[in-house]
Amino acid sequence: MPVAICQISELPPQRAVLHIKWKGHSAYEDHLDLSQSLGSISSLDTASLSSSKGASPATSPSPLPTSTRNVRSASEWPSPFPIPALSLDVEQKLRKGNEAYEKTKKSIDVTRDIKTDILDKIAHAAFDIKAYPERTLSHFPEHPNQQDDSSLEQQRKLLVDASKTAKIDEKFVRETMEITFSLRRREIVDDKPMVIEVQDRWPALFFKEQIDAEFFRITNKMLLRTFRAAVDNYTPKLLRLYRARNAAFGKAMDDVMAKLDDETSDILRHRKDAALRGLPVFLREDPTELFKECLETDADDVALQGVAVGILYVLEDCGPGTSTRVQNIAIILEERVVLEDIPDTPTALAYLFGFLYALNISYPKALKYTFDTLQNVFMEIGPKCTQRVRSLKNKLAL
Structure with a gap:
């Protein structure tokens, strides 16, 4: 039966299903939460894996450069999700660990390099699959729940007013920029406005903190x-x-x-x-x-x-x-x-x-x-x- 875990060290000595779950109110604020889940990972032979420390959080790979403007593929999420091929070095270490476990029933220590390779390969495999159900939205997210163009446009107008005040309400700006990301991203990607037009409609995007935050919303990198x-x-x-x-x-x-x-x-x-x-x-x-x-x-x-x-x-x-x-x-x-x-x-x-x-x-x-x-x-x-x-x-x- 699938078991949800938080750390590699919690995996049982038999085969298990690993679920990667991200939690938090703001992906940018806590630097860890992703804008979307990587989904479920298929059966993974963990007999040889153990660690005294939890797995390092993985950052989802980023989209291709804006100069190419490529979008993700249109394939569907596979079920179960296949573990991609790891590097030759990691594969050999895991194979030797499995062989040693069969003889001694002792697990190997999982180094940071091994964990990083595993999580990076899973993340890359996940990113190769489209993140959104509609092909036309494959390069920007859907609107948040209970929000539509009209409601987000009202939020945008409030954001413009807040951006022009003498004392900026940074919390309001941060939260409203997060909420309106889907509307803003669609305008920029589809309409290709001039910079002066973006400055007029989204002045907060040109605040130093929001450049950093917007980049994280797009790429999941600080x-x-x-x-x-x-x-x-x-x-x-x-x-x-x-x-x-x-x-x-x-x-x-x-x-x-x-x-x-x-x-x-x-x-x-x-x-x-x-x-x-x-x-x-x-x-x-x-x-x-x-x-x-x-x-x-x-x-x-x-x-x-x-x-x-x-x-x-x-x-x-x-x-x-x-x-x-x-x-x-x-x-x-x-x-x-x-x-x-x-x-x-x-x-x-x-x-x-x-x-x-x-x-x-x-x-x-x-x-x-x-x-x-x-x-x-x-x-x-x-x-x-x-x-x-x-x-x-x-x-x-x-």
């Missing part, structure tokens, strides 16, 4: 936390690659590394900045397509003209011959500043990446390898990447 952790991990590796092959990239990479070498304070911050600013150069793309600069005395329309997607550094105007300081960092979309007062380059890139998902904007063609790297390497979203990015990913794994 935007800032995941990106910052990746930057911490990859910065020293990227800088080593840049220095090792500096001569191959000419003046653009020389400028990035020379600026880093000239810094004498807050070195960690500048190392992260250099790692990210050098990324387009290493991928043989033009960094000026992404990173823009202007003086604080420059006219706004000049700095924004022709910029569809970019990060703008507003520099202090100290006169010729003096080093300049960054006064402000802003994000530009469709020649408009949509977010400013950003503390550093990693945060700016994370928010920009989040905006592309939240607004369903395709990656700029001139920066496809850079954003492919941010997606597949930094955020670990999507099963496929270009050969150039795969080569970089392999180098970073060494």
Whole structure:
């Protein structure tokens, strides 16, 4: 008889049916709950599995990049749900564990790597199956219970009013943005509105907290936390690659590394900045397509003209011959500043990446390898990447 469990260690020594159940009021607030259940898992031979610790919560794999705008397949949930093939290493460890159990009746300890592999493969298999019954809704969720277009439109209007008050009711904004996600997502995906139109109808979407929250609603990944952790991990590796092959990239990479070498304070911050600013150069793309600069005395329309997607550094105007300081960092979309007062380059890139998902904007063609790297390497979203990015990913794994 199927047995519902919460931890792997609770599995009985015989075959059992494992149900993964997610609970909580807000998926974004508790960082664990998913927007939809992975469903039931078929019979799993657990004779060789045991652990003193509970299984790590799995994050459902994210949708493919907005640049492809693919939707999930139209297949139905299988019953029972078949356990997908695991990695060769994990399969061998489980096979040896089963053989040892048959002889000694002692279970093996399940390491974090084994649990992660099992849960990742199950999650990927689940995501390959469509999440919604109607094909036309396969790329955005259905409305919440007892809600329709009319009721959600009323909620949207209240949200607009709340977004314009001097003191923002953050709890109301957070809850109403969660409720109206299905209406907002359908408008953005189907109607493809301009950024200025989205700003008018959904101003709260351009709040810093809501960029992070919206990205989680779409991908089930924490935007800032995941990106910052990746930057911490990859910065020293990227800088080593840049220095090792500096001569191959000419003046653009020389400028990035020379600026880093000239810094004498807050070195960690500048190392992260250099790692990210050098990324387009290493991928043989033009960094000026992404990173823009202007003086604080420059006219706004000049700095924004022709910029569809970019990060703008507003520099202090100290006169010729003096080093300049960054006064402000802003994000530009469709020649408009949509977010400013950003503390550093990693945060700016994370928010920009989040905006592309939240607004369903395709990656700029001139920066496809850079954003492919941010997606597949930094955020670990999507099963496929270009050969150039795969080569970089392999180098970073060494």
